[in-house]
Amino acid sequence: MTDAADPAFDPLDLMRDAGAFYEAPRDEAGRRTGPLVGYAGKDGDGRQYVGDIYVNFARAERRPALLQVFARRLVALARARGLDLDGAAGFIGAPEGGKAFAYQLGLEAGKGYIYPEKRTTAAASATAREASEMVFSRHEPEAGESWFIVEDVCNNFSTTAKLVDLIEGHGARVAGILCFLNRSETVGDSYAPRPGLVLPVVAVVHKPFGQYAQGDAAVAEDVARLNVVWSPKKDWPRLAAAMGAARRGA
Numbered sequence: 237m238t239d240a241a242d243p244a245f246d247p248l249d250l251m252r253d254a255g256a257f258y259e260a261p262r263d264e265a266g267r268r269t270g271p272l273v274g275y276a277g278k279d280g281d282g283r284q285y286v287g288d289i290y291v292n293f294a295r296a297e298r299r300p301a302l303l304q305v306f307a308r309r310l311v312a313l314a315r316a317r318g319l320d321l322d323g324a325a326g327f328i329g330a331p332e333g334g335k336a337f338a339y340q341l342g343l344e345a346g347k348g349y350i351y352p353e354k355r356t357t358a359a360a361s362a363t364a365r366e367a368s369e370m371v372f373s374r375h376e377p378e379a380g381e382s383w384f385i386v387e388d389v390c391n392n393f394s395t396t397a398k399l400v401d402l403i404e405g406h407g408a409r410v411a412g413i414l415c416f417l418n419r420s421e422t423v424g425d426s427y428a429p430r431p432g433l434v435l436p437v438v439a440v441v442h443k444p445f446g447q448y449a450q451g452d453a454a455v456a457e458d459v460a461r462l463n464v465v466w467s468p469k470k471d472w473p474r475l476a477a478a479m480g481a482a483r484r485g486a
Contacts, residue, residue: 247306247309247416247440247441248291248441248443250296250302250305251291251292251295251296254295254296254298254299254302255295255476256291256292256293256294256295256296257289257290257291257292258273258289258290258291258292258468258472258475258476258478258479259288259289259479260272260273260288260289260478261478261479261481261482268288268458268463269478269481269482270475270478270479270481270482271458271463271464271465271474271475271478272286272287272288272455272458272459272463272464272465273286273287273288273289273290273464273465273468273475274286274464274465274466274467274468275287275391275392275447276391276392276394276395277391277392277394277447279449279450280449281449281450281451283449283450284450284466285392285447285448285449285450286447286448286450286455286458286459286464287445287446287447287448288445288446289445290468290475291388291389291416291417291419292468292469292472293333293337293388293389293416293417294332294333294469295472296416297336297337300340303336303337303340304340304344306337306340306416306440307337307340307341307343307344308344309440310341310414310416310438310439310440311341311344311345313438313439313440314384314412314414314438317425317436317438319384319411319412319436319438320382320411321345321347321384322345322347323382323411324347324381324382324383324384324411325347325348325377325378325381325382325383325408326342326345326347326348326349326350326383326384327339327341327342327345327347327348327349327383327384327385327386327414328349328350328351328352328377328383328384328385328386328399328403329349329350329351329386330351330352330370330385330386330387330388330395330396330399331351331352331353331354331370332354333387333388333389334351334385334386334387334388334415335351337386337387337388337416338351338386341384341386341414350372350374350375350376350377350383351374351375352370352371352372352373352375352399352402353370353371353372353373353374354368354369354370355368355369355370355371356368357369369398370395370398370399370402371402372402372406376406377403377406377407377408378406378407378408379406379407379408380407380408380409381408381409382408382409382410382411383403383408383409383410383411384410384411384412384413384414385399385400385403385410385412385413385414386413386414386415387413387414387415387416388415388416388417389415389416389417389418389419390413390415390417390418390419390420390423390437390439391418391419391420391447392420393420393423393427393429396413396427396429397429400429400433400435401429410435411435412435412436412437412438413427413435413436413437413438414437414438414439415437415438415439415440416439416440416441417439417440417441417442417443418437418439418441418442418443419442419443419444419445420444421444421446423437424437424442425437425438
């Protein structure tokens with residue numbers, strides 16, 4: 237039996253075993269037999285990016301022991317980078333994916349945990365996710381405190397930038413960004429939300445997956461025939477069925 241706590245074991249393999257990893261299957265000709273997925277970021281035309289791979293961290297949240305493995309790895313990686321976890325007030329979980337992870341990090345590091353809440357500003361449509369804003373209503377950082385932002389997946393860092401502004405608006409400071417997966421092609425070990433502010437980024441996995449504007453030739457055909465799942469977490473059974481069909485046909 238594989239020891240999930242073994243630091244040499246690939247965290248993405250653990251996600252595959254947990255049924256939390258999707259990659260659009262293709263036939264022998266390279267044509268997608270399963271749908272693309274929509275990502276949170278938007279292109280210059282204001283349309284969601286799409287791609288072939290999706291890591292559904294919500295599936296990991298159902299397995300506290302697995303979440304604990306990831307949290308312990310991330311705490312060790314953060315300390316190895318010299319991040320001052322002990323001097324921080326704790327971890328702020330970005331809704332929704334970062335909340336359970338931030339809670340587990342708080343347990344591992346013996347620090348605090350809070351989170352903002354999402355307030356819907358526009359309903360979802362046939363071609364886009366719902367729009368929302370973040371507000372601190374149940375918990376809030378206090379002036380002078382230092383907090384780490386926690387996310388499940390980092391890519392465009394748009395949520396991160398908004399959360400930095402929100403935290404600083406309460407007079408607190410952001411000490412760094414922690415996540416399970418950093419799939420960004422442009423952001424590595426640090427992120428600058430504005431000139432003069434550079435924040436360390438630590439991830440259990442840093443692996444760019446790539447994303448496409450909807451008009452890109454690599455995805456345009458699938459977008460045109462509506463072969464896209466815009467809300468992967470909500471429509472996860474469809475994605476799981478596509479991968480299952482591909483395995484059975486292999």
